[in-house]
Amino acid sequence: METRPPVDLGHRRAMIDGFDLGVPGRTGTYVLREEALTLVDTGPSPSVPRILKGLEELGLDPADVRYVIVTHIHLDHAGGAGLLLESCPRAQVVVHPRGARHLADPSRLVAGARAIYQDQFDALFDPVVPVPKDRLIVKGDGDTLKIGPECTLTFLDSPGHAAHHFSIYDPASGGLFTGDTAGIRYHELEDCGFVLHLPVTSPNQFDPEAMRRSIERFRKMKAERIFFGHFGMEEQPEAVYEEVLGWLDRFVRTGESVFAEGGGPSEIEERLMEQVREHLRERKVPEDHPVYRQLKMDLFVSALGIVDYLEKKRG
Known part of the structure; x- marks a missing residue:
């Protein structure tokens, strides 16, 4: 199993590379080292062994994970949640109100992904394990979650990419976990001296007007940094919003x-x-x-x- 060392992002935050789609630097799982150890996004199930390895390298015990937050329920962000819980016995999964039932019964998610990825589905996403209903926590727009004495996360409904998408403001880092709403960060171009940011307009809930409104909302929050689902951290949010829009x-x-x-x-x-x-x-x-x-x-x-x-x- 190919892995890369976790990336220290400062502010007690780190990122584990899940090698989503078998590609390095594709989807990141963020680790929030607070009193209540918290992860943001899991990637698909094949990423779970890499998450566990990354936690080990960070000196963290999966049994101490309290919250697994999924920005939205697409399999490249949340497909591994059910499997990861098997190694995190104290953890609960935090999800958007529109997404909870699909984590408890992922059959429609699986059918949709199979339609796109066809014979590649099993290698990329299998198994998709249901999340027990009693381990789900639903957070709507404006709801909060205290994970440390000086860290209370705030959840923001952020449709456009998907109707079941929220983003998370993290006061400890001054950052926003934007999932896919603020686009993809093509860090691969760093060797050319810049990074490209493009929107993610995948089916079946893409709504450009909602995406614009969500990004404008991000803009008004004046966050200091963005944590992308794909992939990594950006410390010039305004330039990102301008490029993606x-x-x-x-x-x-x-x-x-x-x-x-x-x-x-x-x-x-x-x-x-x-x-x-x-x-x-x-x-x-x-x-x-x-x-x-x-x-x-x-x-x-x-x-x-x-x-x-x-x-x-x-x-």
């Missing part, structure tokens, strides 16, 4: 144009990739840079979500 407009305009021409997800993905490639070419990114493999997969899934949104809009 700009690309969100381009994603929707491109989708509308292709859709009006009778095109579908493949054509939208191709058009979006052309735009991203041109942007990266201007930044002197080599045409064979590894980031393109990740972009191709992400943009296709985002194209599916754009089509789904436009079909619903058309009625």
Whole structure:
């Protein structure tokens, strides 16, 4: 099993690389070392052994984990929650009100992911273990959770990527755990001297107006840093919001144009990739840079979500 050492993010925060989709640096599990040891997002079940290894390397006992918070219930963020609980006997899972029943009975989540990933599903996500109802805690907009004498987390309803999504404000770090609502951080481009941030518009609850409102809400909070589901920490939130909102407009305009021409997800993905490639070419990114493999997969899934949104809009 390939692993990487946990990353110290300061403020008693660390990140464990779960190697989601078998890829390093894809999905992170955040460790909040407070009186009540807390994790944010689990990744899928194949990430769970890496989480346990990361806790060991941090000198932490899984039996001391009290809360496992999932920003939303997509399998790449919450699919491993049920399995992880088997090694964390004192832990409870904190989830958005719209997500609780799907963690207790993940059959619809599994069916949706199988439709997208097909014969790759088992290797990427299996097993998806139900979370016992008595180990679920539901937190709605504005609710709080005290995890330490000087650390009370606040939950913010943040739809746009998914209706069952919340983000978490962490006063100890001055940071926001934004899951997928504030986009993906393509840290792979750090070797080119910058990082790219793109929105995540995957099906089946993508709503661009809700995403804009959520990001504007983040902006008003004046957080000092963002903790991304994919992947890592950013300490220039305002620049992130500006970039993601700009690309969100381009994603929707491109989708509308292709859709009006009778095109579908493949054509939208191709058009979006052309735009991203041109942007990266201007930044002197080599045409064979590894980031393109990740972009191709992400943009296709985002194209599916754009089509789904436009079909619903058309009625």
